[in-house]
Amino acid sequence: MRFFKYILTLTLFLALTKGYGQDLDKVDRMLSNYPANPSSTEELANRIKNDFSNDLERVRAIYKWIALHVAYDTKALGKPQRVRFSYRTLAELEAKKKQFRKDLALQTLKKRKALCEGYSTLFQNLCQQMNIECEIVPGIARRLISEIDRQNLPSNHAWNAVKINGKWLLVDVTWAAGWVDYSKMKFHQEFSSAYFASDPNEFAMKHLPDDQKWLLTDNINSKAEFASQPIPYKYFLGKNIKLLSPQKGTINMLKSTGVQFNLQNVPADTEIAYHFKREKYGQKVKSFTKADTLSFKIYSELKGKDELVIYFNGEPALGYKVIVK
Known part of the structure; x- marks a missing residue:
């Protein structure tokens, strides 16, 4: 049955990204003329909304702009990122959380540096300004061979799920932006399409959400199954292999x-x-x-x-x- 589920998932994925005749290369070409320093998230969101005619193209434009212009903040890596709120009511708490997300999105846009929370928050902010449903998905991410079969990995990453044409798609704009040489703690900007609207079965080889409904596949049923998989790199991902x-x-x-x-x-x-x-x-x-x-x-x-x-x-x-x- 798992082979059948893989084929079904892949068919839906291909239909969403190709079946509507979307020219994502056209989107990528247009993004080369976009400003690197827009004055606000609203300015960037309005330009993308006006330049592209459908949600898939708009989400691709958000993905590409962030990956091209936001660098991974290696100096902030490993430092506590704790935020505390004082509040009297749940409504007040939700309002403060919403303001924190808005501030973090603007900070990411202005500084053009972030950790995964900044990347995923800016992505969500821009989607929501275009009335595109988007969630931030926290969870475990694997990148090293030494992490194979390790079931005690902490929740250490955040990515996004975005709803287009009634279907949820998975996006990791942090990893789309490039890679870190951890021996020198240096970030290398290198755009990748591998983490845009990824096939859920491939995405689940490196990502395990805290809430498993965001796996979008039934092929992984436990942390042990997730941990036991080989490590795929971006030259395997997104190729339909x-x-x-x-x-x-x-x-x-x-x-x-x-x-x-x-x-x-x-x-x-x-x-x-x-x-x-x-x-x-x-x-x-x-x-x-x-x-x-x-x-x-x-x-x-x-x-x-x-x-x-x-x-x-x-x-x-x-x-x-x-x-x-």
Whole structure:
């Protein structure tokens, strides 16, 4: 049944992003002429609302503008972000929360630096000004191979769910903006479409919401299932590639026989290679295709625990823990 659910979810996702004939490339091109420093969230929201004719294009414009112009604030990373309110009634509390969100959105716009809460709050603010329903989704995010099978990860991230044409879509504009070199605590701005209106099954390989209704898929039923998956990188995400096996993030393999990978919908010109962390050099694979499934084997020279990265055209695509016997 899980294969059927994956196909159903993917069909709905493709219908929303492609079935209406939306030209998101056109949106991206138009955003190159937008100001980097609008005077207010209202100014930016009004321009986007006037320039684009439907909600999908408007949401894409919000996503692209924030990712291009807001940098991840590495200096604020790890510092407590506590906000306390004094209030006499629940109505007063809600009003103060609403004002805090408005202030944070404007601060993110002005400073052009933020952590994930600032990114997701600005995204929500701009959507709401265009009467587009949008939620901030807190939860667990994984990015490292070492986090595979770890069930004690804290809630450490925030992203968005946005409703377009009656369907909820998942968006992570923080990760769309670029990546952090944590060894130097330096942010590298690098726009990615991989986290826009993502297929929920792919999104759930890296994101586990605190409220599991925002998974938008039935394929993950526990924190253990979430933690056991391999780590996908952005060169795997958003490509409609289906990983058939191995689907568990920890691989037990014999040195003599290696392990076979099976994937569907891999573009024909994709060069695939792999690298074990403990080995000096990576290796290109010799793949073969049967029907619509591409298969290849990988082998390790060293016994013991290791980390494995599969590369597509020289870029990381999938990460695994490996135990070689």
